[in-house]
Amino acid sequence: MKRSKLVLIGNGMAGVRTLEELLKIAPDMYDITVFGAEPHPNYNRILLSPVLAGEMTLQDIVLNELDWYRDNNIVLHTGRKISAIDRIKRKVIAEDGTAADYDRLLIATGSLPFILPIPGKDLPGVIAYRDIADTEAMIDAAARHKHAVVIGAGLLGLEAANGLALRGMDVTVVHLADWIMERQLDKSAADMLMQSLAAKGLKFRLGASTSELVAGESGRVCALKLKGGETLPADLVVMAAGIRPNVELAEKAGIHCNRGIVVNDTMQTFDPRIYAVGECANHRGTVYGLVAPLFEQAKVCANHLAMYGIGRYKGSVTSTKLKVTGIDVFSAGDFMGGDSVDEILLHDPAGGVYKKICVKDDKLVGAVMYGDTTDGAWYFQLLKDRQDIGEIRDHLMFGQSHIGDAGHAGQNKAVTMADTAEVCGCNGVCKGTIVKAIKEQGLFTLDDVRKHTKASSSCGSCTGLVEQILASTVGGAYQPAASKDKPVCGCTEHSHGDVRTAIRERKLLTIPDAMHALEWKTPNGCATCRPALNYYLISTWPHLAKDDPQSRFINERAHANIQKDGTYSVVPRMWGGLTTPDELRAIADVAEKYRIPTVKCTGGQRIDLLGAKKDDLPKIWADLGKAGMVSGHAYGKSLRTVKTCVGSEHCRFGTQRSMDMGVKLEKMLFGMWSPHKVKLAVSGCPRNCAESGIKDVGVIGVDSGYEIYVGGNGGIKTEVAEFLCKVKSDEEVKEYSGAFLQLYREEGFYLERTCHYLSRVGLDHVKKIVVEDATQRAALYERLLYALQDYEDPWAEANTKPAARREFEILEV
Amino acid sequence: MNAATLEQDLDVAPVWKRLCDLDEIPRLGSRVVKSAAGDIAVFRNAGDEIFALHDKCPHKGGPLSQGIVHGTTVTCPLHSWKIDLGSGAAQAPDVGCTRRFKVKVEDGLVWLALG
Ligand code: SRM
Ligand SMILES: Cc1cc2nc3c(=O)[nH]c(=O)nc-3n(C[C@H](O)[C@H](O)[C@H](O)COP(=O)(O)OP(=O)(O)OC[C@H]3O[C@@H](n4cnc5c(N)ncnc54)[C@H](O)[C@@H]3O)c2cc1C
Ligand code: SF4
Ligand code: FES
Numbered sequence: 001m002k003r004s005k006l007v008l009i010g011n012g013m014a015g016v017r018t019l020e021e022l023l024k025i026a027p028d029m030y031d032i033t034v035f036g037a038e039p040h041p042n043y044n045r046i047l048l049s050p051v052l053a054g055e056m057t058l059q060d061i062v063l064n065e066l067d068w069y070r071d072n073n074i075v076l077h078t079g080r081k082i083s084a085i086d087r088i089k090r091k092v093i094a095e096d097g098t099a100a101d102y103d104r105l106l107i108a109t110g111s112l113p114f115i116l117p118i119p120g121k122d123l124p125g126v127i128a129y130r131d132i133a134d135t136e137a138m139i140d141a142a143a144r145h146k147h148a149v150v151i152g153a154g155l156l157g158l159e160a161a162n163g164l165a166l167r168g169m170d171v172t173v174v175h176l177a178d179w180i181m182e183r184q185l186d187k188s189a190a191d192m193l194m195q196s197l198a199a200k201g202l203k204f205r206l207g208a209s210t211s212e213l214v215a216g217e218s219g220r221v222c223a224l225k226l227k228g229g230e231t232l233p234a235d236l237v238v239m240a241a242g243i244r245p246n247v248e249l250a251e252k253a254g255i256h257c258n259r260g261i262v263v264n265d266t267m268q269t270f271d272p273r274i275y276a277v278g279e280c281a282n283h284r285g286t287v288y289g290l291v292a293p294l295f296e297q298a299k300v301c302a303n304h305l306a307m308y309g310i311g312r313y314k315g316s317v318t319s320t321k322l323k324v325t326g327i328d329v330f331s332a333g334d335f336m337g338g339d340s341v342d343e344i345l346l347h348d349p350a351g352g353v354y355k356k357i358c359v360k361d362d363k364l365v366g367a368v369m370y371g372d373t374t375d376g377a378w379y380f381q382l383l384k385d386r387q388d389i390g391e392i393r394d395h396l397m398f399g400q401s402h403i404g405d406a407g408h409a410g411q412n413k414a415v416t417m418a419d420t421a422e423v424c425g426c427n428g429v430c431k432g433t434i435v436k437a438i439k440e441q442g443l444f445t446l447d448d449v450r451k452h453t454k455a456s457s458s459c460g461s462c463t464g465l466v467e468q469i470l471a472s473t474v475g476g477a478y479q480p481a482a483s484k485d486k487p488v489c490g491c492t493e494h495s496h497g498d499v500r501t502a503i504r505e506r507k508l509l510t511i512p513d514a515m516h517a518l519e520w521k522t523p524n525g526c527a528t529c530r531p532a533l534n535y536y537l538i539s540t541w542p543h544l545a546k547d548d549p550q551s552r553f554i555n556e557r558a559h560a561n562i563q564k565d566g567t568y569s570v571v572p573r574m575w576g577g578l579t580t581p582d583e584l585r586a587i588a589d590v591a592e593k594y595r596i597p598t599v600k601c602t603g604g605q606r607i608d609l610l611g612a613k614k615d616d617l618p619k620i621w622a623d624l625g626k627a628g629m630v631s632g633h634a635y636g637k638s639l640r641t642v643k644t645c646v647g648s649e650h651c652r653f654g655t656q657r658s659m660d661m662g663v664k665l666e667k668m669l670f671g672m673w674s675p676h677k678v679k680l681a682v683s684g685c686p687r688n689c690a691e692s693g694i695k696d697v698g699v700i701g702v703d704s705g706y707e708i709y710v711g712g713n714g715g716i717k718t719e720v721a722e723f724l725c726k727v728k729s730d731e732e733v734k735e736y737s738g739a740f741l742q743l744y745r746e747e748g749f750y751l752e753r754t755c756h757y758l759s760r761v762g763l764d765h766v767k768k769i770v771v772e773d774a775t776q777r778a779a780l781y782e783r784l785l786y787a788l789q790d791y792e793d794p795w796a797e798a799n800t801k802p803a804a805r806r807e808f809e810i811l812e813v
Numbered sequence: 814m815n816a817a818t819l820e821q822d823l824d825v826a827p828v829w830k831r832l833c834d835l836d837e838i839p840r841l842g843s844r845v846v847k848s849a850a851g852d853i854a855v856f857r858n859a860g861d862e863i864f865a866l867h868d869k870c871p872h873k874g875g876p877l878s879q880g881i882v883h884g885t886t887v888t889c890p891l892h893s894w895k896i897d898l899g900s901g902a903a904q905a906p907d908v909g910c911t912r913r914f915k916v917k918v919e920d921g922l923v924w925l926a927l928g
Contacts, residue, residue, distance in 0.1 A: 441906075452906045458892075524841060524859045527881040527888035527895075550841040554879040554890040562890055566876040806837060811846040811855075813830040813925060 003031050006305065007092055007102040009082045009249070011036025013045055014278025014294040015108030016064055021302030023072055025521065029306060032074045033100045035092065038131055039079035041066050044442050046291060046477050048135045049323050052163030056439060058132060063442040075100075085253035087271060104273055104305060107250055107261060111243040111279040111289070116151065120213025125221035126237045129160045138238065142167035145235030149173075149224045151210055153180035155322055155475070157240035158197065162324045164236070165201050172203040172232050174210055174224070176241075184320040184331045188347060189354050189370040193322075193329055196352070205230075213237055245280045245287050260287040265312040267301035277301050283313060290318050291477035295444065303493075310519065311493050319380045321373075323475040328369075330376035330471070333383050334358060335366035344397050357397060362390040375399035377467040377478075388762055423465050426458035431469060438473045445478070446470065461716045488750075489528035492520050496532065496749035503536050509545045511537065527553075532750035535637065535673060539745050542787035549807070555635030558807060559794045560617055563610065568617060570609040571634035572624050573670075576644045576662030576682075577605030586627030590620050604641035604679070606632060618808050621795035630670075630793040637751070640679045642666040643691065647684030647701065654684035656701025661730055662690075665699075668734055669741070671791030672784075675748035675757070678741060679714075693721050696754040697737045702726075706733050710740055710766070711758040719755040722763050725771045739770045739777040742784035827915060827926035835861065835921050843878045843887075848927060853914055854878030855925065856898050858885055864898035865916040865925055871896070871909025 006022075008015045011034050019032060036042075040062070047061040069076040080094040085105065093099045113128030115121055125141065127134050141148070142164055150161040153175035165171045173180070179190035180197075194204060209227045213234070216222025224234045245260040256262050256270040260282025267275050267283075277297045279289055288294060293316035300313040319332035335358050337343045346355040353371040357364060357379060363386055367379040378399065382389060389396055417423070419432030437443060437453045449466055450457035456466040470478040485495050494502070499518060508514040511533050515525060525533065530551035537545035549557045560568035572587065587607055591599050597611040612620055621631075633639060642665050645651065647658030662682040672678065681690040682699040692698025694714035698721045700707045705728040712721025727736055743766060748757040758766065769776045798804045838844050838857040845868060846853040852868035854877045862885070868878050875891030885898045895904035901911040915926035 522884055524883050526883045526886075527893065530881060530883065550839055550882065553881065558879070562876075562879060564873070564875075564891065566874075566879070803839075806839075806844075809844075811832055811844050813832065813846055813848050813927065 003029065004103040005101055006030035006032045006104045006106065007100050008032065008034045008106045008108060009085075009092060010108035010110055010278070010280070011038065011040075011042050011076070011078065012108060012110050012278065013042065013063075013291055014110070014298055015106060016042040017295050017298040018106060018108065018277055018301050018305070019072075019074070020064075021299050022305050025302065025308065026306035027072075030104070032072070033077070033102075034069070034074055035077045035080050035082050035094060035098075035100070037079070037081035038133075040132055041069065041076070041078065043132065045131070046323075046475055047439060048129075048132070049159040049163060049475075050439070052135050052138055052160065053166050053325070054163070055325065058135075060440055061442075082249060085249060085255075085274075087253055087255075087274075090273065102273070104275065106301070106305070107255075107269070107274065107276040107280060108278040109246040109249060109280045112246045113239060114242040114244050115239055116210060116241055118210055118212055120215065120221060121239075123213055123215050123221040124219060125235060126213055126239065128239050129156050130243075138164060138236065139167065141236040142169050146170055147172075147233040148236040148238065149232055149234040150238045150240055151175075151224075152240035152242065153177075153204070153206075154183065154240060154242070155181065155320065157238070159323055160238050160240055161202050162197070162200065164238075169236070170203075171201070172205060172234075174205045174208050174226065174232075176207070176209050178207050180204070180206070181320075181322070181329075185329065185370075186335060186356060186368050189329060189331070189356070189368045192349065192352065192354055192370045193327065196327055197324070205232075243279065243289060245282065247280055250276070250280070258282060265300075265314065266304045267297055267313060268304065275301050275305065284315055286315060288316065288318065290320075291444065291474070292316065293318060308521075317380075317384050319376070321376070321471045321475045321478070323472065328371060328373045328472070330370075330373035331366075331368040332376070332380045333364070333366035335368040341365065346397055355397065359389065359393065359396075362388050362393070364389055364396070373471075374464070374468065377464065377471060387760075391762060391764070417465075423469070424453075424455035424458070424462045427454040429453050429455040434466060434469050435473055438470060443470075444474055459716050488532055489526055491522040491525050491529050492518060494518050499533070500536055500540070500747075500749075503533075503540050507541070509537065509541055511548055511551060525551075531556075531637075535675065535750050538673060539787070543790075549804075556637070558614065558617065559621075559631055559633075559635065559798065560612065560614075561635040565611075566614075567611045568614055569634070570612050570617065570620055570624075571602065571606055571632035572629040573632040573666075574606040575666050576642055576659050578644075578659060578663065579607075582627055583629055586624055586629060590623050593623070594620055602634070604634070605643050606634075606641065608634070615808050615810050618795075618798045618805060622799050625793075625796055625799075631795045633671075637674055637676050638678065639666070639669040639672040639674070640677050642669075643679070643681040643695070645683050645689035647682070649684075651684055653687060654701070655703045656682075656684050656706060658682040658684035658690065658699075658701055661699065661701070661706075661733060664730060664734065665697075665737065668738065668785075669788070671793075672741070672745075672788055674741070674745050675750050676753045678744075678754070680737070694718065695721060697721075697740065699733055699737070705729070708733065708736055708740075711755045711763070713753055713755040715753075717755075722758070724763075724767065735777065735781045736770060738784045739780035740766060742780040742787075743769060745784070745787075746780075829917075829924045829926050832916075832923040832925050835863070835918055835923055838863070838923065841882045843880075843882065845876075845878045846925065850914075850927060852876070852878070853925065854887075855916060855923065856882055856887060858882060858898070861918070863916045863918050863923055865914035866896070866898065866901050867912040867914070869911060870894055871901075871903055871911050872907070877911065 042064040044061040044063050050056040082092050083095045084093045091101050113130050127137050148164045148169040148171045150157045150173045153173050161171045161173050179187045211227045212225045213221050214223040224232045247257045250261045251257050261276040263276050263281045278294050300311045303311040322329050342359045344357045356368045358366040364382045417431045456463045534548050534551040555561050594616045596609045600608045602608045642662040644659045644662030648654030678696045680697045681692040681695040683690040683692045684701045692700050694712040698709040707726050708724045709721035710724045713719040843854050843856045854868040856864045868876050870889040872894045875889045879890045880887040886895050894907050901913045903909040917924050
């Protein structure tokens with residue numbers, strides 16, 4: 001088949017990212033030709049600032065080496081600027097006459113710096129700050145000259161000024177507005193930022209406008225005159241007064257432009273063969289000047305170039321982060337306040353901390369922070385998710401760590417950490433390693449960092465720290481995805497919520513059906529989506545959808561927990577933590593007979609037999625089964641343990657029979673699969689010896705009945721359970737906790753513990769359905785009992801069903 | 814080729830050993846084979862293709878046979894490296910490779926080449 005021709009104009013960040021996304025999904029569809037005006041392969045423009053500051057070199061910031069183009073059969077013309085697009089002949093023509101035909105054209109010409117129309121603007125020594133050539137000119141000027149003036153105190157201007165100062169120049173920043181970064185910061189934050197930049201030696205002229213640039217004897221610029229009359233010495237003038245979408249070429253070709261090339265939600269221009277992405281494109285009236293939204297555009301555009309025709313770009317919310325080492329500012333959204341917006345403020349000038357968050361209708365709409373930006377990523381996430389913050393409003397200001405993220409080793413501020421400090425405790429990754437990988441490998445997302453460094457890829461408790469490091473390394477280029485629309489994994493565009501809804505509404509019953517209906521991009525998914533789909537199917541359609549063992553993580557497939565050496569652990573259920581001499585004898589016998597190397601009490605009140613060989617498992621289970629013991633599901637996204645204290649059965653303070661209640665709950669919930677593991681506890685009195693306060697469902701006996709708490713978690717981030725309701729009888733405890741768990745089973749996303757589910761939907765939502773609405777409660781409880789009925793112990797099945805037994809049999813040759 | 818012609822090739826070709834019926838390996842699953850060369854994981858994908866790899870992940874030796882199979886890849890159960898079933902190579906950015914063994918299916922029987 002003849003391949004279509006795709007031409008890209010603009011060898012920059014957005015255009016090349018589109019090609020990368022395209023090659024991922026349709027590697028053989030196009031013959032690709034790229035024209036770039038600059039004489040370089042695609043590089044990481046945002047890292048020009050660290051290059052100028054002397055923290056990196058130009059070689060470090062190349063994103064796609066020439067080999068990359070060659071390996072992907074892309075014809076690359078560097079140093080060739082396209083001067084015309086012939087839409088009738090479908091051809092682009094470069095200044096030097098080189099031409100290329102296209103079937104599809106992608107325009108990604110970025111922007112042009114705005115040059116003030118003042119006398120002297122064309123003098124030698126007057127430059128903008130956009131590309132490698134500008135950066136080299138600045139480095140060169142810094143080596144020979146003394147005085148620099150930067151016009152414009154936005155992100156670019158300040159990063160330029162900082163870099164020049166670090167290279168030894170005497171730098172003055174001239175700014176028209178009354179405070180610096182006026183579009184990203186409010187006055188208080190800007191004043192604090194200006195003070196710390198002044199402490200680094202920068203000088204400022206605010207509310208000042210330039211009237212003229214004056215040439216010296218050599219013909220090079222030598223001074224800058226301000227409107228008020230003041231003259232500043234200047235051997236180098238950097239214009240950083242803004243950027244304009246680079247649309248000249250498109251306009252000349254008759255493509256509809258209006259402050260940018262106008263595109264629709266598929267990134268298509270008014271000529272259906274021509275697409276545009278990046279800083280040159282105007283989408284729904286907005287032109288973006290940061291990398292993260294451009295990358296989202298790239299993804300959508302690639303999808304349409306590949307003719308998948310799914311995915312729409314709906315615009316982005318952006319946040320700002322200045323990349324000046326040692327200085328931390330952050331802003332996002334609408335932070336200037338105004339009518340019906342409540343401002344929550346913390347201002348400590350001496351301590352160098354300023355935080356303002358703006359709240360409207362119980363939603364976070366904006367945030368500005370200086371000095372301590374630890375919670376920037378979290379606020380940004382709340383903002384993008386449009387999450388209801390009513391319930392956490394009173395401690396929103398104190399940040400996420402205050403709400404539950406205890407962090408590790410007390411570290412929650414990435415900036416103050418040394419390069420040698422360990423960020424990821426699971427994989428032993430230090431801050432320096434992460435920063436180096438981000439810069440050298442050109443990483444932009446949390447997923448990238450996880451893949452390349454392994455940081456935050458295991459338990460995830462250091463995610464916040466890694467996000468901070470990313471944000472301060474790539475500036476506003478780091479934008480966490482809105483969690484609600486985040487695709488399940490790379491195999492699909494659909495979010496967990498979409499998938500759940502489709503399975504319910506379209507009555508999908510098998511994984512292949514679901515993948516087909518939802519247009520999965522891979523033939524049979526991956527280790528992330530298959531277990532999720534399997535859970536959604538069996539929880540939505542109990543007894544109808546069939547469980548697929550091959551889509552379960554090995555622990556759930558083999559009904560035991562895999563160990564680092566490939567052996568397994570066996571944890572028999574001890575209902576409510578109670579056991580008998582017979583059971584203990586059976587455990588002892590098994591341990592001896594199968595040479596179990598380690599026998600241990602678990603943190604969940606039962607006994608773990610560690611180091612069992614896989615082919616022994618069915619035999620071990622058969623022996624335990626004879627003593628009446630069943631699987632403890634210590635391996636599953638399922639009911640784990642119901643921890644109990646001795647309660648009024650024995651304890652002098654006990655008010656309720658907690659052991660008995662615990663056993664009843666555990667028997668009721670035996671074999672319950674859930675989005676994540678579920679742990680319960682029942683304590684006999686408020687002394688709470690069973691730690692009910694950190695369980696998914698915690699029950700505390702009081703004289704008049706029981707209090708039920710939900711959403712506790714004692715794991716990665718300690719989370720205290722929230723009070724759900726108070727009930728009188730054992731039967732009510734079963735019904736209310738059962739109804740809550742069923743709601744979680746039906747609405748929770750795979751691998752979302754109850755605490756995460758609750759923070760997503762809000763406790764009020766749960767209370768309305770489970771506590772206030774008796775009909776819904778009863779229906780949920782009934783659905784739970786229906787789903788759980790006839791559940792067979794998987795340990796017994798392994799011995800009775802041949803297909804199940806095969807899992808454990810080893811072949812010999 | 815059937816089993817009979819195979820016998821004649823034995824002295825020149827690798828030593829083919831009969832393993833099991835194809836149906837005894839679950840689709841998108843695997844079986845472990847004990848051999849003098851160590852444990853070997855034999856995988857079957859959705860298209861009934863068969864692959865055999867040394868049952869040791871190039872990362873920290875995890876048993877690949879216990880992973881989840883998708884496409885022509887297995888995800889290691891210990892730390893989720895993705896290993897290509899055809900080549901034994903880890904998916905980038907991870908680097909490493911595990912040994913491959915020859916396998917084939919004939920008349921619904923799975924054969925493994927040792928030596
Ligand atoms: C065996 C046990 C440790 C022990 O020797 O005591 C254990 C062992 C493991 N825990 Fe745990 N946890 C054990 C009690 C706990 C507890 C305490 C408790 O249950 O009261 C907690 C904190 C309470 C909680 O979960 O809220 C706990 C929080 C975790 C977490 C963090 C969960 C979270 O949401 O933050 C993980 C990771 C995960 O599940 O993703 C985890 C994961 C694991 C895994 C399954 C890791 C894995 O995937 O292989 C460990 C398996 C070890 C092995 O080789 O078999 N384990 N784990 C405990 C088994 C209890 C039982 O009888 O079932
Ligand atoms: C110093 C600096 C620091 C920055 N810091 C950050 C930051 O911290 N965070 C952040 O998110 N963003 C930052 N940005 C912005 C970010 O770099 C841009 O948003 C991004 O590079 C835009 O991508 P693009 O592909 O649209 O344009 P570009 O990357 O500019 O690519 C456009 C390319 O097209 C070429 N071109 C133009 N016209 C033609 C033509 N007619 N023919 C052939 N080629 C042509 C240009 O030469 C250029 O190479 C920074 C920018 C600069 C300059
Ligand atoms: S048992 Fe739990 S805490 Fe201990 S090492 Fe394993 S996962 Fe970590
Ligand atoms: S041992 Fe396989 S991923 Fe670590």
